[in-house]
Amino acid sequence: MNSEDLAMLCSALSIKEKERPAGTLDPNLKEKGERLLSLCLVGKVFTNKLVNKDAPINVLTSIWRANEGVEIKALEGNVFAFYFKNTEDRKNIQSGGSWTFDRAIIAFEEPYGTGDIAHMNFNKVEFWVQIHNLPLFYMTEDIGAFLGKMIGEVSDVDLLTAKNVGGRSVRVRVAISTDEPLMRSLRVDLIGTGTITTMLLRYERLQDYCFKCSRVGYSLRDCVEPRKQIQQKQWQD
Incomplete structure (x- = not known):
């Protein structure tokens, strides 16, 4: 049931019904609900198309390694719990x-309160981002975190991968707003x-991405911005 259906039902309540005493949830049931919510993630498949409900369930159940x-x-809609x-x-x-389904990114939210999905924005996605062309002297965790904060909210910094392959880069895990264009470089x-x-x-793991407006969640052919000449560079995995 969507929000419009709920609004119609609420508006149809009589005055007499609204004056009836409200029930109070048993504390034990409330505790069970809070426990369930604490182990829950809510995700939205970022695509303009309505996905088949069973397909993401089958795919993610098979590839996720949950003990x-x-x-x-x-x-x-395209929202799953x-x-x-x-x-x-x-x-x-x-x-x-980041996780994807059929090349579409899945944006996750940690539910809070009662877990009302109407209050969830689904506007952030976490990526591992490689920062290249970094002078060797500055390949430290603190500087990696500083650079990562220029991209988004930093949750981790990885120096080991770059050292193992001998590259002048660091990896940072950042939460990036899907409402803003992705940055291609740092100055x-x-x-x-x-x-x-x-x-x-x-x-x-960046797949569904528009090279014109630099946003995730749709491809170039679905972009609503005016068309212009674009040089498409394959700079993502």
């Missing part, structure tokens, strides 16, 4: 993304001399 399994329920059995499984799935005066260093960004 105690995960129960997936379809909600309204993911119920885990323990916090470790939920954390591993969150940190293992930073690293040593305060006025000399600008340009560092290229490479987003891992």
Whole structure:
């Protein structure tokens, strides 16, 4: 039932019905509900098309490595609820993304309060982002975090991967707003001399992306911005 249906039902309530005493949920039932919510993620498949409800459930159930399994329920639109059995499984799935279905990114929200999806924005997605062309002297965790904050909300910094392959890069895990264009590079005066260093960004597992407006969630052919000449560069995995 969507919000419009609920509004119609509420408006149809008689004065007499509204004056009846309201029920109070048993504390034990409330505790069970809070426990269920604490192990839940709510995700929205970022596509303009309405997805088949069973397809994401079957795909994600098969590829996710949850030790105690995960129960997936379809909600309204392209929104799904993911119920885990323990916090470790939920954390591993969150940190293992970004996740996609049929090339469309899935934006996750941690439910709070009563878990009303009408109050969820689904406007942030976490990516591992590689920052390239970084001088060796500045390949530290603190500087990686500083650079990552220029992109989004930083949750992790990985220096080991770059060191193992001998590259001049760091990886940062950041939550990025889907309402804003993705940044392609960072320009930073690293040593305060006025000399600008340009560092290229490479987003891992980035699939459904528009090269015209630099936003995620749809492809170039679905972009609503006026058409213009674009040089398409394959800078994502």
